[in-house]
Amino acid sequence: RSLRLDVVSIFPEYLAPLDLSLIGKARRDGLIDLHVHDLRDFAHDRHRTVDDSPYGGGAGMVMKPGPWSEALGHVLAQGSPPAEDHQPRVPTLIIPGPGGEPFTQQIARELSEEPWLAFACGRYEGIDERVYEWAGERMPVRVLSLGDYVLNGGEVAVLAMVEAVARLLPGVIGNVESLVEESHEDGLLEYPVYTKPAEWDGRAVPDVLLGGNHRAIAAWRREQRIQRTAQRRPDLLPPTAATSALSGLEER
Numbered sequence: 178r179s180l181r182l183d184v185v186s187i188f189p190e191y192l193a194p195l196d197l198s199l200i201g202k203a204r205r206d207g208l209i210d211l212h213v214h215d216l217r218d219f220a221h222d223r224h225r226t227v228d229d230s231p232y233g234g235g236a237g238m239v240m241k242p243g244p245w246s247e248a249l250g251h252v253l254a255q256g257s258p259p260a261e262d263h264q265p266r267v268p269t270l271i272i273p274g275p276g277g278e279p280f281t282q283q284i285a286r287e288l289s290e291e292p293w294l295a296f297a298c299g300r301y302e303g304i305d306e307r308v309y310e311w312a313g314e315r316m317p318v319r320v321l322s323l324g325d326y327v328l329n330g331g332e333v334a335v336l337a338m339v340e341a342v343a344r345l346l347p348g349v350i351g352n353v354e355s356l357v358e359e360s361h362e363d364g365l366l367e368y369p370v371y372t373k374p375a376e377w378d379g380r381a382v383p384d385v386l387l388g389g390n391h392r393a394i395a396a397w398r399r400e401q402r403i404q405r406t407a408q409r410r411p412d413l414l415p416p417t418a419a420t421s422a423l424s425g426l427e428e429r
């Protein structure tokens with residue numbers, strides 16, 4: 178199964194890190210088919226203008242609708258000829274934005290099931306609202322946010338989202354076990370990890386991990402995940418577990 182990814186940005190070089198490490202290998206293995214498009218290639222005036230001042234006033238600039246509809250139209254044209262079922266193939270368009278739906282591991286899993294994703298990287302004060310409407314009439318559109326803090330553009334978000342999605346594709350991560358026991362995969366944070374030396378800086382590794390009792394190790398790790406989640410992310414725990422885990426009363 179391969180995933181086609183199209184990214185439109187005025188800083189295409191920002192997506193260069195996708196050529197490195199696991200994602201780079203997945204591309205070379207044909208698991209990911211990445212196409213990065215420079216939005217300015219779709220701005221036809223002499224200065225290749227992609228932005229202009231906002232109607233209604235206010236600070237900053239807004240990205241013009243014309244170049245975006247041309248760029249996204251070019252992406253859509255990559256889906257022809259239609260697949261065997263004669264339905265025109267269209268991508269799901271992801272538009273990162275601070276006001277978007279929070280991007281989560283669950284959404285990463287959903288997106289990893291899609292055959293074709295497109296990403297529109299905004300800059301300045303954002304993209305003219307009519308682009309969201311225009312795109313929504315031609316393909317599924319999801320506006321997603323990395324978190325409640327402000328970035329200068331969507332490129333950083335796309336790097337994060339592409340990594341979170343691509344690593345879930347079969348064959349991208351060698352050790353599939355590492356996909357199971359990790360933060361957020363089952364709603365709990367990950368347990369603490371240790372490696373050699375057994376004593377470092379006067380600090381020992383927990384004894385249970387040095388023995389071979391796998392049942393005891395699994396129980397200890399489970400306990401650590403619940404306690405760590407209760408301390409750092411009680412919002413992830415069901416209400417009852419949050420209080421008892423904090424007070425340590427719950428028998429496990």
Ligand SMILES: N#Cc1c(-c2ccc3cc[nH]c3c2)n[nH]c1N
Nearest residue numbers: 273274299323324328330331334
């Ligand atoms: N995703 C996301 C974002 C952004 C973001 C995304 C796109 C643009 C375009 C101009 N400014 C942007 C900020 N800020 N904070 C997040 N979590």
